[in-house]
Amino acid sequence: MQEVEKQKPKSKRFDAKEIISKMGPLLALIILIILVTALSPDFIAPTNLLNLLRQVSVNALIAFGMTFVILTGGIDLSVGSILALTGAISASLILSGMPGWFAVICGVALGAVFGCFNGALVAYGKAAAFIATLATMTIFRGATYVFTNGNPITGNKINNNFFFQFLGRGYLFGIPFPILIMLVAFIIWYVVLHKTAFGRKTYALGGNERAAFIAGVNTKKTTLLIYTISGAMAALAGIILTSRLSSAQPDAGTSYEMDAIASIVIGGTSLAGGKGRMSGTLIGALIIGTLNNGMNLLGISSFYQQIVKGIVILIAVLIDRKKEKA
Template identity: 85%
Template structure:
């Protein structure tokens, strides 16, 4: 977890260095129909980002709940040592998990850049906390080995609704951070209590 935060900070800093803190825009970025469509297009009246999310949800649901890889992922999250003794190639599974996570982050980044029509060096700042809140609210245990894709989807919808609601109410971004921090803290405490009772 600490290594993940460290590399995130390194790459975020590198982004500021390469861009000098300025957004990247250009005619080529806005001239691509596919690029514009990914973030702002509609298919059968449904925003295309929603369709991408549903497709990703379906693929990951099958992968996690209907395949050997999914069972190995749960085993690895529950007890890495026991999974290794049971014959799971833990390093390979871990690498695949991080690869899939990186792919999802890349797709999200492309969609966000398309919606903004520019690449902002500070885009996505504090999204990691929203992600943690979403998965914990969705029932995923921070201790590992427990969680469902559907729960994470519900958690993401809750966080999205909370963010939009506070924006519509005109609540200051400073107070929004406090509220989301409290939500994360409550979710973590409930997760810990559930783990202790289990």
């Protein structure tokens, strides 16, 4: 009886730690918002908040797709290059006279194909995800420069295409359309990850791939689909960014993979795989966006901003490793 009684308080403390762990990213976001608002009251201006969310939408879309990848213990370094290449191809299709909706579908489909290629290298080629996507990151970036000849793709057909322009610059009910796309994507991927068999397979793959295989999970097919999702989401983000800028820049998306990874890790997803939530990724993207926006409002040099973001990522990684050891 005494042993049972001694274990009860321990169980309660464990539950408290779990709650704090899950609420940590949200508490960090709230504290960051309060701090930035105190230093710059302009931060909470409605126009700035909408602009902040519109900027966050691109990173969040990339991060939603990569969350699946990191939950399996993998990584996708090619998302920034996929963003640039699919954005350039979509813009060129519009310039060639194709309808905006068709160019968007082609861009997202190509992103899915590129992601599928990454998945094939990892699942069937047995290549380490880091090395495979590092290689394809270089290949896709080089392909972007070849395709664009190193020059931005722009023109009146892009500027005057209502459908394409609306994706990145339109408003619906006074809210920038990219924000609505981000929210819809979040709901879809939240349900897929947390309420479907595919989501359970993703967690199982990240927890123990061999055990998942023995349990009947088609690990190769699941891995292939996960990287396909990552590529498609990067492409969608690239199309929105191209629409917002009214041009496709050959160097678009540079280092975007770092912001996406930072958002996911800060949101509580383990780099070792098997642990994390889609809601945490959204909160992490908001933290990164708030940090960027706040430093811009405070007039902090972009050089120092890189240092601050690096420190934040390092802290998040160290916390993640400490959790794994606990």
